Amino acid sequence: MTAKAISQEERFYQLIDKEEKIEPKDWMPEKYRNTMIRQISQHAHSEVVGMLPEGNWISRAPSLRRKAALLAKIQDEAGHGLYLYSAAETLGADREELIEELHIGKAKYSSIFNYPTLSWADIGAIGWLVDGAAIMNQVMLCRTSYGPYSRAMVRICKEESFHQRQGYDILLTLCNGTKEQKEMAQDALNRWWYPSLMMFGPKDDESVHSDYSIKMKIKRFSNDELRQRFVDATVPQAEYLGLKVPDKNLKFNAKTENYSFTEPDWSEFYNVIKGNGPCNKDRIKTRREAFENGKWVRDAAIAYAEKQKQNNKNGKQ
Amino acid sequence: MRNNKTSYLLHLADNALILSQRLGEWCGHAPILEQDIAITNITLDILGQARYFYQLASRVDKKDKEEDFYAYYRNEREFKNLLLLEQPNGDWSQTLLRQFFYDSYCILLYSELEKSKDKNIAAIASKAIKEVKYHYKYSSEWVIRLGDGTKESNQKLKNSLNYLWDFTGELFEVAEYEKEMIEKGIAPDVSKFKTTWFNNVTEIFNKANIEVPQTTWFQSGGKSGLHTENLGKLLTDLQYMQRTYPNCTW
Numbered sequence: 001m002t003a004k005a006i007s008q009e010e011r012f013y014q015l016i017d018k019e020e021k022i023e024p025k026d027w028m029p030e031k032y033r034n035t036m037i038r039q040i041s042q043h044a045h046s047e048v049v050g051m052l053p054e055g056n057w058i059s060r061a062p063s064l065r066r067k068a069a070l071l072a073k074i075q076d077e078a079g080h081g082l083y084l085y086s087a088a089e090t091l092g093a094d095r096e097e098l099i100e101e102l103h104i105g106k107a108k109y110s111s112i113f114n115y116p117t118l119s120w121a122d123i124g125a126i127g128w129l130v131d132g133a134a135i136m137n138q139v140m141l142c143r144t145s146y147g148p149y150s151r152a153m154v155r156i157c158k159e160e161s162f163h164q165r166q167g168y169d170i171l172l173t174l175c176n177g178t179k180e181q182k183e184m185a186q187d188a189l190n191r192w193w194y195p196s197l198m199m200f201g202p203k204d205d206e207s208v209h210s211d212y213s214i215k216m217k218i219k220r221f222s223n224d225e226l227r228q229r230f231v232d233a234t235v236p237q238a239e240y241l242g243l244k245v246p247d248k249n250l251k252f253n254a255k256t257e258n259y260s261f262t263e264p265d266w267s268e269f270y271n272v273i274k275g276n277g278p279c280n281k282d283r284i285k286t287r288r289e290a291f292e293n294g295k296w297v298r299d300a301a302i303a304y305a306e307k308q309k310q311n312n313k314n315g316k317q
Numbered sequence: 318m319r320n321n322k323t324s325y326l327l328h329l330a331d332n333a334l335i336l337s338q339r340l341g342e343w344c345g346h347a348p349i350l351e352q353d354i355a356i357t358n359i360t361l362d363i364l365g366q367a368r369y370f371y372q373l374a375s376r377v378d379k380k381d382k383e384e385d386f387y388a389y390y391r392n393e394r395e396f397k398n399l400l401l402l403e404q405p406n407g408d409w410s411q412t413l414l415r416q417f418f419y420d421s422y423c424i425l426l427y428s429e430l431e432k433s434k435d436k437n438i439a440a441i442a443s444k445a446i447k448e449v450k451y452h453y454k455y456s457s458e459w460v461i462r463l464g465d466g467t468k469e470s471n472q473k474l475k476n477s478l479n480y481l482w483d484f485t486g487e488l489f490e491v492a493e494y495e496k497e498m499i500e501k502g503i504a505p506d507v508s509k510f511k512t513t514w515f516n517n518v519t520e521i522f523n524k525a526n527i528e529v530p531q532t533t534w535f536q537s538g539g540k541s542g543l544h545t546e547n548l549g550k551l552l553t554d555l556q557y558m559q560r561t562y563p564n565c566t567w
């Protein structure tokens with residue numbers, strides 16, 4: 001058999017079939033490129049916007065040890081944002097433009113961060129549930145077909161598991177504490193449970209991008225599959241805490257070894273995505289202000305670097 | 318001796334805690350993601366230093382209280398931090414200039430504390446000095462960058478200098494509780510740092526195209542518990558949980 005010259009396109013689909021990674025310099029269909037840029041940048045925005053609800057409790061963290069852990073956690077999320085913006089840039093996207101799209105409300109980010117953190121227990125709930133749901137997604141993405149994204153996920157996943165344990169530990173401490181502390185924990189679970197279920201995206205039959213993503217091995221499991229896994233993993237953890245998952249229909253099915261559960265209110269989901277969540281406006285406004293207020297600082301840094309370059313040149317002549 | 322030493326340690330701890338509380342306000346709000354990470358790094362180092370000093374203070378104090386007691390259950394008048402450190406973040410230039418003043422001072426202070434006759438203090442200082450040297454590099458570079466950046470950044474730095482300078486005199490004042498520490502070789506005499514600190518600041522300011530103010534009047538009081546209005550509000554935030562739900566484990 002003679003080796004046949006194959007087209008770039010054929011090679012691309014071969015790589016996908018053989019479970020090999022697509023790298024930045026490889027040829028790829030525009031649809032694949034755009035899907036990747038959209039997904040990675042949304043993910044990056046989520047990391048960065050996600051710093052805000054938790055940041056709300058840095059100044060009020062109830063112990064110095066927890067304050068340090070919270071700062072370190074939020075700093076990790078900033079790091080995740082940074083990796084992911086870089087991964088998006090390998091596809092030819094421009095970080096400033098991506099950020100601009102976030103600030104004008106064009107780009108999406110995880111809806112969960114449009115809910116407020118009303119008590120210290122929310123910091124525990126976010127670590128446990130939100131980072132927990134993120135892990136379900138991200139463990140899958142460690143095997144995604146785009147190389148830089150997949151590698152970023154491997155690094156990020158390790159830190160996310162640490163965040164999840166830390167969040168769970170906050171709640172465990174509350175649940176072993178006073179009546180008021182335990183109530184605080186229950187209230188947090190009540191408010192964060194359904195928004196966490198929404199993190200996996202709409203139901204499979206309503207998900208617009210799912211099919212292509214699965215075909216291109218960007219995603220490995222459907223939204224509903226991941227949601228089910230999350231519920232199955234999380235319910236026993238809630239029981240261990242002695243907290244009640246706010247779902248009357250929650251039932252363990254011994255045959256399938258799954259929990260059946262109540263779907264989140266999808267009209268709320270679409271409403272929050274549209275911009276009507278409790279904190280959408282605040283979150284974007286805060287990010288935009290940080291960026292705008294920082295403009296003179298970035299300009300100064302550029303101007304200074306320019307001068308240094310000039311001086312070095314003149315020095316060498 | 319025990320009282321003076323406890324007070325001195327609380328002074329060092331309060332400096333670090335109050336500054337880290339201020340710096341923590343930047344997390345999520347810095348001019349660019351890279352700097353968000355950098356400033357949070359510094360926040361974490363300094364918060365760590367505060368915790369070491371509180372832990373040591375609690376051992377010296379022997380009242381069977383833990384680090385959090387000193388951070389969360391003392392009132393304004395009991396805090397012994399420098400006034401400079403409780404001043405608001407303002408813009409990036411004000412935060413970095415405040416940091417630069419403190420870092421230049423801490424390099425001198427911790428290098429001396431490394432030689433303290435108290436081995437525990439020396440151990441904390443010798444760990445902290447490594448961090449402080451890195452912070453100094455960061456803050457001094459930012460002062461130069463902003464001063465020698467654009468017209469706008471130069472002006473903003475000048476405004477910050479105008480606001481913060483009045484609080485730098487206190488760095489070199491010796492509090493009552495400090496005297497015994499100096500006599501016993503546990504703490505250095507900070508009044509002797511003044512010239513070195515001043516020369517160093519002048520050198521960096523020259524590179525930053527700004528001038529050292531000529532004022533001779535300085536605010537003081539923080540080290541002995543007399544603060545600006547800023548501290549009370551900061552503590553309200555910091556201590557909210559412990560005061561609202563006393564005697565809980567978190």
Ligand SMILES: [Fe+2]
Binds near residue numbers: 077160
């Ligand atoms: Fe993350």
Ligand SMILES: [Fe+2]
Binds near residue numbers: 077131159160163
């Ligand atoms: Fe995380």
